[in-house]
Every structure is written in structure tokens, then in C-alpha cells.
Amino acid sequence: MPSFEDLYHLRLKSLGDAVTDWTETIKKLKTLAKDADDGMLAKAKGADWRGKNAGVTKPFIEKTAKEFHDAITEATSFRNILRDAHDALKIAKEDLKDLVHEARTQGLTVSAEGVVDVKRTHSSDSANPPNGSQAKIDAMVAKIEAVLNKAASVDTEAAWALKTLSDDSYNFSTTKYDSLDSANKIKKQEAVADAKKAAKLAEKLTNERVARNPDDLKALKTLLHEHAQDPDFDVTFYKTLGQEKALKFYAHVSLDSTGMHEKTRLDLVHAIQTDMGTMLGVATDKDTKGHLDATWIDGMLRAGRKGIDVSDIAGYDKKIYGYQALSSIIRHGDYSDSDLLTAVGRDMVAMDRKDPGVWTRNAPSNMNMALNLDKKGGKGFDPITGLMEAFSHSPEASTEFFNEPVRADTNGDGIVTKDDKPVTDYDSNYDGKVNSADKRPMSMVDYILDRSESMDPRDQTAGGEPRPAVTAAGNALEAASTGRVPGDDDAPLMRHNEAMSNVAERIVEKIGHSPELVSGREPGEPGPLGTLSKNFGNITADYMADVQMTMENGEKLIKPFGYPAEFDKADLKLFLGAVAQDPQAYGAITQSQQAFTTSLVHDIIKERGEHVLPATIEHAVWSGGEVAGIMTEARAEAIYDRHTAKNDNFNSAVADNAKWSNRIWDMAGSKYIEMIPVGGDLIQWFKEDTIEAAAERAERDTTDEARKESTT
Template sequence: MVAKLEKLAEDARSGMLAKSEKTEWRGENAGVTKPFVKKTVKEFDDAAAQAKSIKNVLKDAHTDLKAVQSELKTAVTDGGKQGIRVQDKGDGTVWCVIEHAPDNGDPTEQQREARKGLEDRINKLIARAEEIDDSAARALKKSHGGDTHNFGHAKYSSLDDAQAERALELAALGPGMNKQQYAEFNTLMSFNSKDPEFSTTFYKGLGGPEQALRFYGRMSLDGTLGDDKERLALAKDFQRNMGVALATATDPDNKSRLPASWGEKFRELGTRQIELEQGAFGREYYGYQLLGGMLRHGNYDADFLTPIAEHITQLHHEEPMRFMSTKPTGMGDPDYGFNPSGKNGAGYAPLTSVLEALGHSPEASERFFTGEPTVYRENGTVDKDARLDYKYLDEFTKEDFEWPPDTLAPPGTDGAEDAFNHGPNALGHALEAATTGRAYDSQSTAPVEHTRKGAELTERLVSYFGDHPELIRHNENGEAEDLKTGPLHALRDSLGNITADYMGDFQRVMYGGDVSSGRFPVPGEAAVFADSGQVQRFLAEVGQDPDAYASITTAQQAYTSLLVDEVVNGESQSTVSLEQRVSNSVAPGALIAGIMSEARADAVLDYHAASAKDFNEAAADKGKWANRVVELGTSAIPPRVPVVGEVINWVAEDITESVVKSVEKDVVTAGEEEGSRDYSRARQATVDATEEIVRRALLNRSDINSDTALDIRETASTQAGNSYGEGSMWEASGDAS
């Protein structure tokens, strides 16, 4: 139809319009017939344009709906494989039911999580289909216009155009959006924020960088003011959607994108105060405060984000509290600000915000911490002749570094005290991204190759905090009353995650292993730690944090499982006995287990910085680290059939439970405050875990008789106990401090 109407329109232009223009009209015809011909020809053009618009919308809607349908079919199939049945609720949503539980008993926690995850996944896909349908219907209505005597109204080159148009219509309402309109806006943004054409069209439609900042600022303050929890929830979604869309629109790899001048303009506006409401006194805020709220979400390109991060850091170096002047006083509303998420500050400190942004942007973060710095002037332009006399990591890790108190909580309250950890927490997130190559809060278990610069940054962190563990110490005035809490103790959970991601490198250094041996496979480049004493001091301090302890312990046990499996079932030309090689494989992990166990005891019994319950709960939540190490094994260790299937499946399914059981057996007895160190119990937990690892690895070795298998397990368990003792007693000797 588009092709036919375009031909008719061309015929009309070259036919009757051309003839009409050549004719000399006189009398009434000059004022009636000639305009009528022009109008008629225009209708042919409008009809062709309307048909093309309809085609574009329907074509995109069909493509998008087909993709959603495919994902839905895959989801239902996946559920069936897990023993989960999908049922229609009759209201446009589904609910999922577990049909098969182990031994006909109660469903496992893993099954419950899988059921909930599948239900959420399917319902989101259905909601996406509804949004596509609504957007297409709205676009078709606007294309038609409702006039039976007039073609040509709204024209769309794609469904994205129609969706962006609607989002901009709603954005024009600003805080005047009612909750239904706000929800519709968030739905449009949520489903399209990763679409370059939509995101670029949307941000351009706002009018430019300053208008985008003003819109975000007005909506953020509106959503965080008062006690309207529903409005606050909408503002949280708004913040995430705006950030992800901005990351998409500023990615130079996308065909549709914002010009690089947007980044330059954001830097210029960063130090300017922007009036959010015309004539509203006291409603002026720095551009970087507004931008920071958006930057907290999305994976940003390094060319866009790193210059902003450098500029903000350099501004902070010159005047640490410069942005605090606009922070409201006497509000009594701790949520009010530019960070509706409420995570790590109210949003008045751009430094915290941009570090959070780096935490979601691995490439930008690595460049920030390891690249050659660029100096920026006050207005955000580059000063090519200037050089920095400090490095960013050195700046942040100084004992007297001044973190802005990004909170509206009254002095003396818990919220005010927590504010001093916002900056260090965000710094930890940025370091995680820079070293691991993934966003700090990523749930993906796929291995990411470590870069040379990321590995070198990890080496620097271990060296620095191994020499200065007091900076990350957390002491709640337990028995060690003379030791102060370090200003960067909030970093420890992130340092624990980095350690878990580099577990192969940490195990290698325990007994002075050589990188070239290849015995400790790692993804990508290896981190080489020069001083094992630094590594031990680093682990001893980091392991006192429950989350760090759980990440490291889970990764250690999973990694040891892979090493043992490789020795037992892999190919080798070694003339050393299998018994000895298995023992060598369990030793590094057991030594780390000893350090971790003693660190846990220090935190609970000496520093009173955490409870046994904290450690137990943290361990139960670290299954992703077992899975990440398993994925590493399947990609870095040559595949073997059929053994790898058995052993890898065990690691994936059972390692988390094994870790939790080990933790529960660890160092603290009942009544924590009056508790004592129970060395034998903690040691036995490591021995038991080692024996289970070796037993599983031997399952498919039919050529090894039961007596030999028993000797191998006992020898390995003995070695694990001895290495555990080395780690535990060394840490307890006081060298770690």
C-alpha cells in the first residue's frame, strides 16, 4: 500500500499539479481550482506519508512482539526443566508452581528462588508486550488523526519515535504528572532506556543538557519530599531509568547517539548553579549535583564518564566542601535530594555519585584509576599545559582525606554517622569495577577476563592495605580498646569481592607458586603479589567483614574444588604421586581458610564489629561466587568427559551449602560476648570440607580402589588441617596488625 500510494502521489505531482502550475487561470478558477488541485495533491502526499508511518509502527511492533514471544516460550521451557509449571491468572499475569520437590518433600530454597525469578521474568515480558501494544495503538491513532476527510497527521519513522514522543509529552508535565502518568512514563523509559534511538530522541527532545538536568532535578526533589512512599518508589524508578537512558544515549558505539558536546556541556554546567524553578528562591543547585543522581545508574562509556570523574575529583581536591553550600538545612527530611534510591547519600556530594557511576562502568573506572590523568579547568575545559601532582587512588586512600557528609540527617543520629561511610563505600564499588571488569552489583556468573591494568591495580591495593591494615580496621571498642577504627573500613566488603574474583592469584601466592606453572588458572591476566606477608595481613583485616569473609570463603572452597578435580581427573605427566599432588592442591585454600577463620574470631570476639549471625547470614547469600568460580573452571580448565559434568554439577549445586555448614561450625561458641575461640572446631570444618571435595573428585575414578581413595582423602585432610593451622596461628600471633 505504501508503494502504491507513493506512486499515486508522484503521479499527482508530475501530472495534475504540473499541468495546473503551467496553466494560466483566470476568473473564479484562479482562486478556487488551482488551490484545490494543490490541496488534493498534498492529500496524496499525506496519504503516502501516513501509510509509511503506519507501516513503520506495525513493522517495529511486530518485530518487538515476536522477540518477546520467543523469550516467553524460552522462559516457560526453562521452567519446565526445573519442575516449575506456569499458570495463567486471567488478569494478564501468571503465577508459577513448583511441581517436583526432592524426595517429594518441601521445595528447596534454590527452587523457591527459581520459581519467584521465573514468575517475575514472565510477568515483566508480558508487561513489555502490553507496553508495545499500547504504544503502537497510540501511534496509529495519532497517525490517523480521526478526520475522515484529511490524511496526514503524526508521522513516525519507527515505534521508538512514537514512544519517545509520548515520554516527552509526559515529561513536559514535570512534577505535575499524577501517579498514573508517572507510572506510564516509567514504563516507557524502563522498557526503552537501552534502545539507542529512543534514548537519544528522548534526551534531544528535552532541549539540551541544561534542560535535562533541570527536569531531573525537579522530579527528584518532588519524589523525595515528604512521606509519600508511593511517590518515592516512582522517583526511584525514574532515577534508574533516566540514568540508563543517558548511558545509552552517550555511548559512541551506538549508531544513534548524542553528540560528544553533551559531555563537554555537562562539565561546564557542573560548577554552575542551575535554577530549577523560575523565580523560586533557594532552588538553585550545582549541575554536578543534578547530573550525579542520574550517573548512579547505567554503564557509561569511558570517553563520557572518565573526564567527568576526573573533573569532580580535581574540584574536590581544591575545595572538598564546595558543593555542600547548597545542601538544605533544618529540613528534617533525610530523603530529600537528588538520590531517590537512598543508597550512599542524599545526592549533594558529586564525588560519591560519580564513584557510584564508576562502580557500574568498568571500562571508565579502570581508565580513571590507571590511565594518565587529564587536568581540567574550573569550567570543565582541558588544560593541556597542566600536570597533576597526585594520583587519584593515593588521594582517596589518604588517612586524612575529607569525604563530604552527604546527608540531611541531624547530627548525632545514626544516619549522620553512616554518612562518613558513603564515600568509602562508593570508592569500593568503583575499585571493584576497575579490577574485575564487571559492575560491582552484577549478578552475572560468566567469567570476565582480567586486564593487565586491572590486575596491576589489584596488586597495588593488596600491597597498600597489606602495609596499612589499620586504615580498613573496624573496632567497636572490644578487647582491643587501644586500636582505632580506620577511615576506610567500609571498603572491606568490596576488597573481599576483589579477592574472590582473583582467588587463583591469592591461592598461588600462599606457598610461593609460579605463574608460569599454569597450576592456578585465572581469567585473563594474572595478578602477581610480591610479598606473601602483605597478602596475609591484607586477608586478615579484610576477612573481619562478614560479606568479605563469605565471598572469600565461598570462592576459596569452590576454587579448591576445581584444583582437586583437575589433579584427580585431568591429564598429567607428573611422576609425583596422586596422593601428594592432591595434598598440594588443598594446602593454599586451607591456609586462607585458617586466616579467614581467625579474622572472623577477631571481628566477633575482639573488635565486637559483627556477630556470628552476621557471618552466617552473609555466607548464605554468596552463592554467586561459587557459580563464578565454576564458570571459570569450565572455561579455563580443559573439558573432560564424563567427570567434569559430575564434579562441576556438585560445585554448582552443593558448594554454597557446604560453605554455610563450614561457617556454622566456625570459631564462636554460643553467647558471643562470653564466647571463646574454638580452634579444633574451626579446623575440623575445613578438614571436613576438604574431605568432601576430594571424595567428589574421586567419584568417577573406577581405577582407584576404595582403600587407596581413603588414603588419598586422609592425606589431603591432614594437609588441610596443617595448612589451616599455619594460617590461623600466624594471624593469631599478632603479625597481622
């Protein structure tokens, strides 16, 4: 999809010139064709050909004359496609500029990168939009995305049409496109035909095994890869094959290929896994015309709960469940605008909660066999791992999922949906008892963090994570609370909405009540969720404004970035003390705290100038100092009490997490760019200075020597 900048500044002159040039070319070709018809071809038809000339020369002349007409057809098609693309992109560009103007009339701004925000005055000290403005922001974002999507469709359709016209290196194309719409109709017809062909190949491979049909496997891989982003193909493929057959197909080819462990077949099936995920994301996207709707998704839930007999591949009485196959497919694809992941997650968790051992009871005993062919993320037999991987790549869906309660099949229809009631017999206030004081239902955050990792030993892969289920859960929770894909170092901070903040609050509350889940009970033995410390550190860094507001905000100097997360101060301190014993978490929090506190002080001085009171500055730095103090104690405990890390680990981690200083300055310090003529350069200086200060503080942060000497 073209970016906002691409479309807003799109130069259409060269495309318009190309249309003019092709029009002139058509005129010239028509003249040449007429000359050929009236001259060379007419003479050839009127001549009395004999011998070899009759069978060779005359057909050659006729073919040559025809090529002129084919050239006209091809040139006309080129011109028509370029003309319609030019006109459509021109309209899209104008629509985008109209939306920017409309945004201004609504008190909104649209940045050069297309970021929509509330228009602020220089005196504004809030990073949070005024009440009621978020709805206007969301509506404007939706309008802009619709224009960008339309431009992307035009670009894709035109590229396909131009490619088909150029496929033959030796002959002019006889394909006639009167318009971009006519080309798109042909494209759709071909995509539908290819999808039905692909579905037949999938059924054949399911029934006849991979080893006997290597050519069919290659052909299917090629079809899926060529059409992975084609909505018409994707929807038709899944509708034609159906939910049960799609899952059965993937289960069979993945187990079959990994059981043989032959590299060529493994690579082909891995490509199929990736493309099936991409296709399912496109096919269930609500913006896709004719997308797989709620009824189809309900059918997928029922298919997910059904057992798939794999005894012909894995041995007598072996089976897996549809959800195990599906969870490997959904690791790939974008499900941001799809209801699939949340629906699947809701039902899969209910099935897992009712019978945690269901996934391994009759699973293949061949340890080479796997459903997931990715290098990381486990073998795929624990479907919750794949589900969490999917959520980590689709933050919006992850946020929605983790705001849900865990439900049971209370209406007895065989699947769990929003129509079913939440599970309430749970210690929701974390006091160690289940009683009338527990007012909240079990949340998805609770379930995923409480869940046993008994599947992990079965799920480990050579070169993969030692605890894939826990790792995937941490990434999904980070995506849900921050709105970013974990590991995307270039991603800016996303303004928090209420649902995102709810996830962060629940995490802090849960770990704050039981910090040993992260830090462990005994020295040298991390807790069952210790692996998630880095994710929790990133979440804390993302919510630094809210963290410091919780510590101290008497003068209301600190404003949240979006919807505020309301942490309990006692829970937050215990949470930070446990999480920051991990060097990477410590590094992220330290960089974020240093940058946020520094930007806050600069903000106050800039706004109030010489009238600023020392007490105001003291209030501004107090909360940051309290966070820094907790960091120091957590670091000391990790080094000198628990012996889980060394000073160098913490110092290196601060340097590794410089991105957090940049993110915080981009968020909290962005107003300076408008207020100061050289704001961009100044902000860069602030960033570099803050990163250096954080590193220097980390070097000094070794705690008192007496304690060190007495415990080492």
C-alpha cells in the same frame, strides 16, 4: 536485546508462515473490496436517497465500503513489516553462524551461551589465553555484539510498527508501511516531535514549579517513560534542552517535589529521574547514531561546574551545582559504551579535591529536600556518591575511571580533561611521607579511599545506608576490579584484563600498608573503611588464583584467570587479615579458597594420573592452606580480641556465600565438562561437595579453647 542462544536457534518458520497467511488475506480482502465497490457501493451511489436514509444509510454504506480498503492497507502493512523482519532476522542468524565458523578458523571457540574463548586441548592447564589471543577474542565479541544489536533493532522496530497498526480497537488503520524502513522513518519523526514536546514541558516546569502544573508533570513522565530506550528521542531531548537547562530542570523538580513531600509528585519525579538516566546512557552510547559526542560531553562538564540558583524553592541565596543534579541522574542507565562517566568523574573529582566544602556551602537547609529520590544512596547532595553508584552499574566505565590518575586544571580552561597533568604531590608508596621516593601520581583508587565522609550525615535518608558515600565507593571498586555488577549473584567470573588487575593491586597495596583503615585501631571500633570489607572480600574471592599464586606457586601449578594481578605477599597477608575479620568477607574468601584448591588438586590428578608425586599435591594445597590459616586467625581476632562478631556470624556467612564455590568451579573446573562424558553432573557434585566441606571447616574453625577462655 536477544541473547546469543535466542538468535542462534531462532526458528523463523512460523514468522514466514505468517507472511504467507497475510499475503493470502490481502488477496481475499481485495476480492471483498471489489465486490463491495461494484455491488453495494455502486448501488448506493446510484440510488435516489431521500429523508433520513440520505443522511444515515448512504454514509454508512460508503464508510463500510471504505473499511474494506482500510483493511487492505492494514493487512498489507502487517505483511510488509513481518516480511522485512523475517528477512532481516534470517540474515542476522546466518551472520551469527558465519561468525561462529570464523571463530573456529581463528583458533577460538564460541560456547552455546555466546562466550568467546581460546580453543584449548585437554592437556592445557591454563585458565589464561595465550599471548596475543585476547585481541582476537575482543574483536570477535565486538562482531557478535554488532549482529545481536542489529537483531535487537529489527525486533524493536517491528514491535513498534505492529503496535501502531493495532492501536485502534474499532477501526482499521489507514497507516501505510511499505517496508520496515518506512515504518522506522515514521517512528523517528514521531520520536523527534515527542522529544521536542518533552523539552518544552521540562522548561515550563522549571519556570512555573511542579505544584501549579501537575498535568504537565504527568505528561512529561509519560513521554519520557515511553521513549526511554528510544535513541532518536533521547538524543533529541538532550540536544533540544541543552546541558544547563537539563540539569536546572532536574534540580528544580526534585527539590520542589521533595520539599512539598507529596507522594504522587514524588513518584512522578522519581520516575523522571530514572528515565533521564536511562536516556542519557542511550544518548551518549557510541553505538547510537548521532550520539552526544565529546564536544557535547565537554559542555556537560562546564554545566556541571556552574551553580544553579534554587532560591525560589529552597530559600534566599540557596544554590546547588550542576554536578549535584547530574549525579542523581546518572545513578540510572547503562554507560558501558559511553565516555560520559569517566569524563564527568575526572572533572568532578578535581572540583571536589580543590574545594571539598563546595557542595554544602549554599545547599538547601530544608532537610526534607533531596536530589536523589531513590530509597538508598543518600539525598544526592554529595555528587561523588551518585558518581560511584553510576560506576557500580557500569563496570567497564568503572575500570577505566579507577585506572586514571587524579588531575588538576593545569591548562586553565576551566575543566579537567585528559589534557591536564596528574597530581603528583601525594604519598604514593604509603610510607607516611611525600618526597622524591613517590614516583606514582595520585590514583583515583587513592582519592576515593582517602576521601572524607563528612557529607554522609547530610546525605543520610530514612531506611537508607548509614554511610552511603562509603557504600557506593565499595561497590564501584568491586565493579572496577571484577567486571561484575555487585549484588548480581548469578553473574559468572569475568576474565581479568590488565586494567582490572591494576585496580585490585592498588586496593591490596593500600590496605596492606594501613590495615587499620579496615580493622580499626581499637577493639570494637572498625576503621573508616570497615564498611568496605564485604566488597574487599568479594574482590579477594574473585582473584583467588592470583592470591594463591602470591602465597606459593613454585611448581607453576596455579594459573591466573586472565591478566595476572601481582600482589606483594606481605601486603596481601595484612590485607586478608584485616578484611576477613568481617563475617561476609570471610565467607566469600573461604568458599572461594576451598573451591579453588579442590579444583586445583583434581586438575593435577586428572592431568598426571598415577604419576602424580605427593610433593606436587603438597605444593598445590600449600598456598590454599596459607590463606585458610589467615582466615582462621582473622576470625579469632574478630571474635576474641575485638569482639566485633560471633562464631555463628561466621558460620552463617560461609553458607551465605556458596555462590563463590559455584563461580570458581565454573571457571577453574569447566575443562572437566569436555573431558568427562558426564562432566556436567560431575562438576555439580564437585560444587556441592566443596560447599559442604567449606561449611564443615567453618564449623570447626573456632581456634584453641584456651585462648577463647582467657579473653572472654
